[in-house]
Amino acid sequence: EAGVAQSPRYKIIEKRQSVAFWCNPISGHATLYWYQQILGQGPKLLIQFQNNGVVDDSQLPKDRFSAERLKGVDSTLKIQPAKLEDSAVYLCASSPAGLTGELFFGEGSRLTVL
Amino acid sequence: EDQVTQSPEALRLQEGESSSLNCSYTVSGLRGLFWYRQDPGKGPEFLFTLYSAGEEKEKERLKATLTKKESFLHITAPKPEDSATYLCAVPGATNKLIFGTGTLLAVQP
Numbered sequence: 001e002a003g004v005a006q007s008p009r010y011k012i013i014e015k016r017q018s019v020a021f022w023c024n025p026i027s028g029h030a031t032l033y034w035y036q037q038i039l040g041q042g043p044k045l046l047i048q049f050q051n052n053g054v055v056d057d058s059q060l061p062k063d064r065f066s067a068e069r070l071k072g073v074d075s076t077l078k079i080q081p082a083k084l085e086d087s088a089v090y091l092c093a094s095s096p097a098g099l100t101g102e103l104f105f106g107e108g109s110r111l112t113v114l
Numbered sequence: 115e116d117q118v119t120q121s122p123e124a125l126r127l128q129e130g131e132s133s134s135l136n137c138s139y140t141v142s143g144l145r146g147l148f149w150y151r152q153d154p155g156k157g158p159e160f161l162f163t164l165y166s167a168g169e170e171k172e173k174e175r176l177k178a179t180l181t182k183k184e185s186f187l188h189i190t191a192p193k194p195e196d197s198a199t200y201l202c203a204v205p206g207a208t209n210k211l212i213f214g215t216g217t218l219l220a221v222q223p
Contacts, residue, residue, distance in 0.1 A: 004157070042118075042201055042213030043158065056210055091157050101148040101203065101211060105157030 002026065004106035006092050012112045018080035021109045024073070025094030031055075032069055033103065034077050035091040043091055049075065082113045116141045116206035120214035127221050130191045135217045137202035138184040145209075147185050149178050150201040152216065158201055192221045 005024040013019050025032050030051050035043035046065065048055040051072040060067065064083070069075040079086055089110050093103040117140045127133055139147065146165050150158035162171040164180040171178045175196060177188045187200055199216040206212045 040215065042203070042215050043211075044213070045210045048210065056208060058208065093157070101146050101163055101205065102160045103158075103211070105159070107155070108157050 004092055004094055004104055006090075006106035006109050008109055009107065010110050010112075012114065013082055015084055015113050016081040018078065019082060019111060020079075021077045021090050021092075021111075023075045023077070023092030023106060025075075025092070026104055028096065029094035029104070030072070030097050031095045032075050033093040033095075034067055034075070035093060035105075037089045037091055037108070039088070046077070046090075079111075082111075084113050087111055087113045116204070116212050118202060118204055118212050118214040120200075120202060120217050122217060123215070124218040125220070127189075127192055127219070129193055129221055129223050132188070132190045132192070134189070135187040135200055135219070136184060137187070137214055139202075139204045141204050141206060141212070145205045147180055148203045148211070149185070149187055150203065150213075152199045152201055154198075161200075189219070192219075194221045194223050197221045 007022050032049045034046045037043045046060045047057040047067045049069040052069045067077045089108040091105050091108045093105045095103050119138045121136045149161040152158040162178040167182045169180050175190050179186045197220050199218045201213050201216045203211045203213040
């Protein structure tokens with residue numbers, strides 16, 4: 001079974017530039033999550049989708065971050081404009097249904113903002 | 115406020131030297147506690163779910179236990195391949211997972 005796919009693995013941008021990350025969850029998984037993991041910290045949830053609807057985006061900085069999950073399958077997370085403090089690993093995860101706590105994570109996209 | 119605290123932040127063991135990692139939590143109405151392993155440059159990998167005090171789960175050299183206030187991840191006779199960051203997480207009031215900062219375990223041969 002294929003795991004959660006993410007791209008790009010690495011991205012370096014200047015502050016105020018924009019960046020987009022893509023995620024393809026495990027086939028059949030209804031729930032998709034985007035987490036931000038800053039070096040030395042645990043993952044922090046940015047947004048959770050159930051199929052193509054948003055369940056929780058309370059910690060998403062909506063003035064600069066946006067995410068969508070078209071057709072309830074893959075998802076894109078965008079940052080525009082980026083700030084220095086956005087440097088982090090952006091992890092996508094999926095689970096079969098709702099919040100079970102047993103999430104399947106991708107390898108992450110490491111963003112460096114200069 | 116819902117909170118998860120892990121200790122120690124880092125732990126260095128010799129191969130075969132058993133030890134325990136701690137995860138303490140403050141949440142109203144525990145709806146599960148989850149342990150993950152994270153290797154450098156990878157996403158977290160699910161290990162265990164614990165739901166009630168007294169529950170134990172085992173996998174190879176790892177055993178997770180749960181009390182009303184904390185969980186322990188016991189590592190028996192660790193090997194270098196057990197080196198990783200171990201994260202614990204609990205669902206908060208809004209049901210989203212709250213992760214601790216992790217314990218970085220290094221097992222030296």
